[in-house]
Amino acid sequence: MMKKKKILFFIYQMGAGGAARTLLNIVNKMDRDRFTPILVTLDYNGSYESYLEPDVKFIKLETKRLRSAIVPLSKVIRREEADIVFSTIPNYNTIAILGTMLSQSGAKNVVREAAFLGGTPAADFKLKLYGLLYRRASRVIALSHGVKENIVKRYKVKPGKIDVIYNPVDVETIQDLMKTENMRPEHQQIFQKEDKVLITAGRLVEDKDHHTLIRAFANLNKRLFNTRLAILGEGELEQELKQLAADLGVGDRVHFLGFQENPYVYFHHADLFVLSSKREGFGHVLAEALATGTPVVSTKSRPGAIEVLDHGEYGEMCEVGNERQLEEKMLKLLSMDQENLRQIATKGIERANEFHAEKIAKEYEEMFVKTSNRTK
Known part of the structure; x- marks a missing residue:
C-alpha cells in the first residue's frame, strides 16, 4: 500500500x-x-x-x-x-x-x-x-x-x-446555499420588488472598476426605470462610489450590501450578474455565478474572465472600461424572454461543472x- x-x-x-x-x-x-x-x-x-x-x-x-x-x-x-x-x-x-x-x-x-x-x-x-x-x-x-x-x-x-x-468551484454547496433564505430582512426588500436586480461581488478597489459599472447602470436606468444594482463587497472606495451613484441620480437604486458569507442566495435571486473588472487571474466569481444559473455579463478582463466565459460562449462580454458596451450587454439580457434565459442558465451550470x-x-x-x- x-x-x-x-x-x-x-x-x-x-x-x-x-x-x-x-x-x-x-x-x-x-x-x-x-x-x-x-x-x-x-x-x-x-x-x-x-x-x-x-x-x-x-x-x-x-x-x-x-x-x-x-x-x-x-x-x-x-x-x-x-x-x-x-x-x-x-x-x-x-x-x-x-x-x-x-x-x-x-x-x-x-x-x-x-x-x-x-x-x-x-x-x-x-x-x-x-x-x-x-x-x-x-x-x-x-x-x-x-x-x-x-x-x-x-x-x-x-x-x-x-x-x-x-x-x-464547489457546485453542489453553492446550489444548496443559494436556496437558503438567510438574507437580511432589509436586503430581502430589494429583491421582492418588481424591479430587475443586477448584482456584482468583489472588493471595492480600483481593479474591480465599479465606477464604470455604476455609470453604465445610471444610463441603463434611464431606459429601464425598474432596475436596481446590488453591490456585495467592502473596500477603500465605498464612500467614493456611493457619492458617484448619488451624483448620477441613482443613489437610491444602488445598494451597497457589504461582505456576505453566503453571496449565492443573492446571486440566485438577482436577474443578472455583472463583473466590470479591469483584470482577473481567473474570475472565480463568474464561475460561481454560472453555478447559480444567473445570466452573466463581464468585461473582457484578461486573462481569466475570457477563459471562464470562453470568449463570450457562456456570457455576454464587453471591452474593459467601456460603459456604453456594458450598458448594451446588460440591456440585451434584461430584455430576453424566459425561454432564452432558461437556456442560458442551463448552459452556464454546465460550464460551472467543468470547474x-x-x-x-x-x-x-x-x-x-x-x-x-x-x-x-
Whole structure:
C-alpha cells in the first residue's frame, strides 16, 4: 500500500478571499486514502475555518506578522514531515519557500500564482524577484493559461515548470446555499420588488472598476426605470462610489450590501450578474455565478474572465472600461424572454461543472503525486 503523502497548506488566514476559498475546496475534497492535509495559518480567525472538514489538522503559528512566520513555519514543516508545502499569492509563497529551505526537511514547494500583474518597470522588477524564488519551487501552478504566459514573461520561470489548474468551484454547496433564505430582512426588500436586480461581488478597489459599472447602470436606468444594482463587497472606495451613484441620480437604486458569507442566495435571486473588472487571474466569481444559473455579463478582463466565459460562449462580454458596451450587454439580457434565459442558465451550470471542485481536486492530487515522486 502506497504511503500517504503529507501536504502542508500555508496561507495568511482562512479569511474571506478567493485564495482561502480555493484552499478550502482542495483540502476538503482531497482523497484521504492517498493524502493527509495539514493547514497552517498565522494567528488569525478566518470566516472559512468553520467549513473545514473535521479531520483536517489545523495549526496556527503564534504570530500575526508574515515576516515572523519563517522560523515557526520551518519547525512545523520539519515536525510534521511534510512531503509538499503548498502556498498561494506571492508574499505567502516567499515565506513558504524560505520556511521550507530553513526546515532542511526535503519537503518540496508548490506555489500557486493567481494574479495577472506587472506592466510598470517597478512592478516587473518585483515580479522578477519573486521569480528568483519561484525557480526554487518544484512546481508553479497558474490558474489560467493567461496567468501562465504572464509568469513566463514577467517572472522568467520556465514553461515546463508550470501547470495550469483552474480554480475549483464547489457546485453542489453553492446550489444548496443559494436556496437558503438567510438574507437580511432589509436586503430581502430589494429583491421582492418588481424591479430587475443586477448584482456584482468583489472588493471595492480600483481593479474591480465599479465606477464604470455604476455609470453604465445610471444610463441603463434611464431606459429601464425598474432596475436596481446590488453591490456585495467592502473596500477603500465605498464612500467614493456611493457619492458617484448619488451624483448620477441613482443613489437610491444602488445598494451597497457589504461582505456576505453566503453571496449565492443573492446571486440566485438577482436577474443578472455583472463583473466590470479591469483584470482577473481567473474570475472565480463568474464561475460561481454560472453555478447559480444567473445570466452573466463581464468585461473582457484578461486573462481569466475570457477563459471562464470562453470568449463570450457562456456570457455576454464587453471591452474593459467601456460603459456604453456594458450598458448594451446588460440591456440585451434584461430584455430576453424566459425561454432564452432558461437556456442560458442551463448552459452556464454546465460550464460551472467543468470547474467542479472534485475534478479540480483530482488534478491537484495527480500533480502532488508527480511532484513528490520527481527528483529535484
